[in-house]
Amino acid sequence: MFLKQYIKDVWGAMKSLATGMKRTGYYFTHHKEIITEQYPDNRDTLVLPERFKGEVVMIHDENNEHACTGCTACELACPNATIKIITKFDVDAETGKKKKAIDTFVYHLELCTMCNLCVEACPTGAIKMAQTFEHSVFDRSQLTKTLNKPGSKIREGVE
Amino acid sequence: MFEEVGTTTEGDLIINVGPQHPATHGVLHLVITLNGETIKNVEPHLGYIHRSIEKMCESLTYRQFIYVTSRMDYLSAHINNHACAMCVEKGLQLEIPPRAQVIRVLMDELTRIASHELWWGAMAMDLGAFTPFFHAFRERESINDIMEETCGARLTMNYMVPGGVMHDIHPNFQRRVKDFLQLYKSKIHEYDEMVTGNVIFQNRMKGVGVISAEDVISYGCTGPVARGSGVSSDTRKHYPYEIYDKLEFDEVLETGCDSFARYMVRLREMQQSIRIIEQLIDNIPEGDFQAKTKAVLKLPKGEFYSKAETARGELGVYIVSEGGTTPYRIKFRSPGFSNLSALNHLVKGGKIGDLIAAMGTLDLVIPDIDR
Ligand code: SF4
Ligand code: SF4
Numbered sequence: 001m002f003l004k005q006y007i008k009d010v011w012g013a014m015k016s017l018a019t020g021m022k023r024t025g026y027y028f029t030h031h032k033e034i035i036t037e038q039y040p041d042n043r044d045t046l047v048l049p050e051r052f053k054g055e056v057v058m059i060h061d062e063n064n065e066h067a068c069t070g071c072t073a074c075e076l077a078c079p080n081a082t083i084k085i086i087t088k089f090d091v092d093a094e095t096g097k098k099k100k101a102i103d104t105f106v107y108h109l110e111l112c113t114m115c116n117l118c119v120e121a122c123p124t125g126a127i128k129m130a131q132t133f134e135h136s137v138f139d140r141s142q143l144t145k146t147l148n149k150p151g152s153k154i155r156e157g158v159e
Numbered sequence: 160m161f162e163e164v165g166t167t168t169e170g171d172l173i174i175n176v177g178p179q180h181p182a183t184h185g186v187l188h189l190v191i192t193l194n195g196e197t198i199k200n201v202e203p204h205l206g207y208i209h210r211s212i213e214k215m216c217e218s219l220t221y222r223q224f225i226y227v228t229s230r231m232d233y234l235s236a237h238i239n240n241h242a243c244a245m246c247v248e249k250g251l252q253l254e255i256p257p258r259a260q261v262i263r264v265l266m267d268e269l270t271r272i273a274s275h276e277l278w279w280g281a282m283a284m285d286l287g288a289f290t291p292f293f294h295a296f297r298e299r300e301s302i303n304d305i306m307e308e309t310c311g312a313r314l315t316m317n318y319m320v321p322g323g324v325m326h327d328i329h330p331n332f333q334r335r336v337k338d339f340l341q342l343y344k345s346k347i348h349e350y351d352e353m354v355t356g357n358v359i360f361q362n363r364m365k366g367v368g369v370i371s372a373e374d375v376i377s378y379g380c381t382g383p384v385a386r387g388s389g390v391s392s393d394t395r396k397h398y399p400y401e402i403y404d405k406l407e408f409d410e411v412l413e414t415g416c417d418s419f420a421r422y423m424v425r426l427r428e429m430q431q432s433i434r435i436i437e438q439l440i441d442n443i444p445e446g447d448f449q450a451k452t453k454a455v456l457k458l459p460k461g462e463f464y465s466k467a468e469t470a471r472g473e474l475g476v477y478i479v480s481e482g483g484t485t486p487y488r489i490k491f492r493s494p495g496f497s498n499l500s501a502l503n504h505l506v507k508g509g510k511i512g513d514l515i516a517a518m519g520t521l522d523l524v525i526p527d528i529d530r
Contacts (some may be wrong), residue, residue, distance in 0.1 A: 016358040023353055024290070035297060051311035051326065079223040115226045115317045116325065121454070129311065 048131040053114035056083075056107055057130040058147040065155040066148060068126035070102035077121035082111040101154055105147040109135060124158055171199065176514065186525040189514075196510050201503045205529045212530045216489045221247045221321060221456040224486065229315040231493065232527035234274040235469040237266045240319040242467035245400060246476040247321040249465055250458035256447040259323030260401040261439050265336070266310075266318065267467075268432040272343075273302040274470035275425045278522045282422065283354050285519040286363055291353050298346060301339045305332065321456060323449035336440050340433060350426065364419035368505040368517030371416060378504065379497035382472025383428065384521060387421035389414040394468035408435050421520040457484055471495055471522050495527035 027034060039046075048054070060066050070087040088103040119127055127147070137143060176189040183189060188204035212231060216224040225243045229236035241263055248255065255263075280295025303313045309329040310316035318325050354360055370380075375388045385392040393410040395403040411427045413420035458480040466475040472494025479488040498521045505517045 013358045016356055019352050020357060023349055035300075049308040049311070049329070051309070051329070052307060053311040077222070079219055079226065113226070113315070114312060116311065117222065117226070117317075120320075120325065 048133070050131070051129070052131045052133075053116055053129045054132040055109055055114075055130050055135065056112065056118060056127055056147065058105060058127050058149075059125070060149055060152055061155070064149060064152045066126055066152055067124040067155050067158045068102050068105065068122075068148065069124060069154065069158060070100055071123065073121045073123060074118035074127060077117045079115065079117065080111050080113065082108050082113075083118060084108075102148060107145045107147050108143065109145060110140060110143040168194075170194070186529070187523065189518075191511070191514070193511060196512070198506050198509055198511055198514060201506055201514070203499055203502060207529070208526060209529050210526075213489050213491060217486055220484050221458065221486070224489070225319065225321070226315075226317040228491070229317060230526060231491065231530055232469055232471065232474070232495070232524050233314055234277060234524055235270055235471065235474075236315050237270040237318065238467050238469040239474060240317065241267060242465055242469075242474045242476045244319045244321050245467065246463050246465040246478050247456065247458065250461070250463045250478065250480060251321065251452070251456065253322050253450050253452065255323055255401070256450055257402075257444045258446045259448050259450070261443050262324050262328055262448060263319060264401050264403065264406075265436060265439055265443075266306075266324075268435045269302050269305065269336070271432050271470045272429050273299045275429050276302075278425060278470075279350065279354070282519045283360075285515050286360060288354065288357075288360070291350070294346075294349060294353070298343060301335075301342060305335050305339065308332065308335070320449065322452040323447070325449075327448045328443070333440055333443070336436065340437065340440075343433065347430070355422075355426065361419065363513070363516050364417065364422060364520075365415075366417050367509065367513045368418045368421075368520060369416050370501055370505055374501070374504060378501040380472070380501055381494050381497065382468070382470070382522075383411075383421055383424040384472065384498045384501070386411055386424045387413050387520075388416040392473070394466055394473050398466065400465070400467060406435055406438055408432075418516050418520040425522070455484055457482065458486070466492070469494060471524065471527065472498065491530060493527045493530065495521075495524055499523060499528050 058066050058068060070085055072085045072087075075083045075085050084104075084106040085102060086104040086106065087100055089098045090101045091098055114129070116129060119129060135143070172193040174191050174193060176183055176191055186207045188207065190202045190204060191198060192200040192202075210230075212227055216227060219227065225240050225247070228239040228243050232239055276295045276299045280292040280299075283289075283291035283295075306316060307313050309326065309332050310318040311326075370378075370384075370388055372388045372390050375385045375390050380390075381392045381394075389412055391397075391410060391412060394400075395408075396410050408431045411424050411431060413424050415423070458478065460482040461480055463478045463480065464475060466473055468474075473492070474494060475492030477490040477492070478486045481487040502518060502521065505521075506514050509517070
């Protein structure tokens with residue numbers, strides 16, 4: 001009785017091992033079905049989807065103009081104080097009136113959680129999410145960025 | 160008296176377990192009292208990744224606090240966000256457009272598959288099988304790709320917002336989900352071949368970590384842990400939200416009460432999720448994906464509660480509002496905490512070798528336990 005059970009157990013174990021090994025054998029002979037991506041080597045062909053949230057950037061057109069009015073809606077929407085808007089007053093050349101405008105858009109990439117709330121909050125669509133990734137740098141201070149490009153100004157007609 | 164389980168006597172060995180399960184690398188500290196090979200007591204020590212999320216949420220606005228909750232149960236991020244969004248919507252008495260409801264349910268079920276998939280791989284790895292881990296990730300990867308395309312992220316999506324969802328689905332979404340269903344159906348028998356039917360696996364799971372239906376209820380376990388002991392606890396069935404009451408799917412119940420029963424519940428639950436997705440993917444109604452909301456949300460004075468079925472069980476969200484833009488108090492009832500409380504019961508009196516199998520079938524995600 002004992003011997004019979006013993007042989008039955010061994011046979012059952014061999015069979016279940018063979019079932020599992022069949023899968024291994026299958027992939028060994030069908031290596032087209034293996035979908036491993038060779039990540040650092042495939043950088044050239046790697047395309048991230050357009051909605052991928054990699055970092056916040058400000059959209060500038062070819063005349064180095066943007067749509068940011070300095071309204072600070074994005075700063076208020078951000079849950080972890082990633083954005084700091086520093087404003088200044090521009091003097092209109094024709095009328096001589098003072099007008100509030102953006103001086104510096106400070107963005108702390110090291111604090112950003114890519115939640116997209118700032119982009120949603122912006123009334124003029126001045127900022128968007130870029131598809132960049134691999135943000136590692138040697139010095140933490142490099143992660144604090146100014147999003148408006150030097151010399152850029154607000155586009156005509158954006159209120 | 161000296162044989163009594165749970166009291167330390169001379170000659171007992173007190174050991175710390177881990178890293179074995181992905182959770183025991185240092186975020187969950189298990190102190191085990193052993194008599195020979197027999198477990199006398201298991202004491203989980205928590206607090207290693209406590210971030211006081213509930214307290215933090217009190218200083219965030221209703222739009223902002225939802226995204227923080229993805230960081231609790233990061234494998235069910237969508238469903239966490241969903242439960243919170245529903246609670247805010249209850250307070251605002253918002254009507255959610257039908258399109259948004261369907262998209263939300265689709266995302267929830269994809270999340271559930273991805274979460275169970277990862278659990279399945281990790282479970283097999285706990286027991287020493289490495290290949291299933293990679294196979295599980297292969298399928299999970301296709302779900303992550305779909306998420307990435309529509310929500311813009313792979314883990315912490317922040318896609319559910321009060322009133323609906325943040326963006327409409329990507330034009331490729333339906334095609335890719337259908338492709339995934341095809342792929343998944345061709346692969347699911349591999350799981351049985353590799354793991355379920357394996358003799359070693361069965362011997363290590365059956366009769367291990369037994370918990371009766373009464374004990375499941377008294378510990379407050381929910382999700383697959385409760386359903387493995389035959390306790391019907393599916394929030395989607397009992398307190399249907401969004402469009403779950405119009406869908407055809409079964410609540411998976413097993414009566415084995417052991418680790419193997421909990422394993423089978425999760426395996427079969429994935430198939431039910433597939434069934435739900437199949438019913439919806441070609442029937443996404445046209446219309447808005449977000450209801451009109453004010454830029455600054457203010458909940459009326461009062462208390463609001465909502466709950467959703469995450470991959471691990473019932474997640475409850477309780478908001479006390481004083482009428483301002485931020486909640487006065489928030490409390491989450493997370494499934495992992497109650498499930499972990501049953502661990503001592505599961506393994507007491509058993510062998511140390513069975514601890515990992517029993518713990519694995521609880522599907523612990525530590526930030527969910529220790530917010
Ligand atoms: S993505 Fe979120 S965290 Fe990052 S800057 Fe915008 S609002 Fe702040
Ligand atoms: S980026 Fe948009 S929201 Fe932020 S300050 Fe500029 S205009 Fe306002």
